[in-house]
Amino acid sequence: MEQTLRRVLIGNKSDLPERLGKTVTIGTYELAIFKLASGEVRAIENRCPHKGGVLADGMVSGEYVFCPLHDWKISIVDGQVQKPDDGCVPSYKIEVKNDLVYVLLPE
Ligand code: FES
Helix, strand or coil, X not given: CCCCEEEEEEEEHHHCCECCCEEEXXXXXXXXXXXXXXXXEEEEECECCCCCCXXXXXXXECCEEECCCCCCEEECCCCEECCCCCCECCEEEEEEECCEEEEEEEC
16 A cells, blocks of 8 residues: 655755764654765664664664664664664655755655
């Protein structure tokens, strides 16, 4: 089934810190936004699936963030928790037009 998405402006790409997470709240969503060293912008839910650590506060290494609470390694690209731990956080699509960053959220 097709899902309707809404496009929400979250700011300027040039204002995002590189390799540091930023917390963005939109309605009931709390997102962790990351600008990778490659310049790509990614968004995942800001809660670790383990015990709810704030992922935007984690340490970024390449395409992964380490949860600040117990160091689980989570992909910023698809939200997948890396072995030996298990789980997944929702990831959200990002669009960048000129310098503007939009996130696509379910309606
Ligand atoms: S809460 Fe994230 S690793 Fe435990």
